Amino acid sequence: MEDTEGGRYKDYRMNKTLIIKHLALATLSYLLMGCSGNSNLQNSKNIETNSLVNTYIKSIHSQGVIQISDSPYGAVNRDCLNEIFTKYKFDVPFEETFQAQETDTVAWTKAIIDTDSVKILNSAEVKFIKETPTFGGDESIDKTFYVISNPIFSKDHRFAILNKYFYCGGRCGNGSVLIYEKKGGEWILREEVCPIVS
Numbered sequence: 381m382e383d384t385e386g387g388r389y390k391d392y393r394m395n396k397t398l399i400i401k402h403l404a405l406a407t408l409s410y411l412l413m414g415c416s417g418n419s420n421l422q423n424s425k426n427i428e429t430n431s432l433v434n435t436y437i438k439s440i441h442s443q444g445v446i447q448i449s450d451s452p453y454g455a456v457n458r459d460c461l462n463e464i465f466t467k468y469k470f471d472v473p474f475e476e477t478f479q480a481q482e483t484d485t486v487a488w489t490k491a492i493i494d495t496d497s498v499k500i501l502n503s504a505e506v507k508f509i510k511e512t513p514t515f516g517g518d519e520s521i522d523k524t525f526y527v528i529s530n531p532i533f534s535k536d537h538r539f540a541i542l543n544k545y546f547y548c549g550g551r552c553g554n555g556s557v558l559i560y561e562k563k564g565g566e567w568i569l570r571e572e573v574c575p576i577v578s
Contacts, residue, residue, distance in 0.1 A: 409522050435567040447525035449506050455481035456543045460574035471535040474510045486530045524548045553578040
């Protein structure tokens with residue numbers, strides 16, 4: 381009798397251990413699949429970001445080298461963003477997207493901006509340009525640069541928003557929000573909205 385009860389207890393312990401192992405494996409598999417899915421989404425977003433940013437850079441390319449701040453431009457104005465989301469059916473969470481713009485830490489690098497016609501300025505260089513007098517200072521310094529936001533994509537990646545600003549001196553600058561549509565694998569500028577001038 382003792383052996384039978386001891387055997388049952390042993391079976392119970394083995395079954396319990398197997399159940400725990402299966403649950404642990406199932407949880408691990410779920411997490412790995414989720415991480416893989418997020419990784420694929422992030423890779424897709426990175427490819428689209430590179431494509432869009434380089435499309436924009438080609439559109440502003442001049443004969444010389446253009447300068448771009450390595451820090452992204454700030455958030456799109458709440459009212460402007462809401463209007464765009466409504467008009468173009470972005471189908472992404474508004475508040476989450478709006479807040480993500482505030483905490484975004486992306487930095488533009490040569491890995492993203494793949495053209496030799498761009499000089500990426502770090503924050504010290506941007507500060508130096510802003511503090512150098514426009515007249516009477518070193519005229520060999522290019523006192524202009526662009527600041528570009530991290531793009532916002534619609535759920536289906538058909539549309540994208542790019543917030544941009546062009547600095548040309550203490551009292552010279554302009555910005556706007558660009559709406560792009562992807563057609564045949566290429567980004568086409570649909571509209572330029574919410575202009576600001578300084």
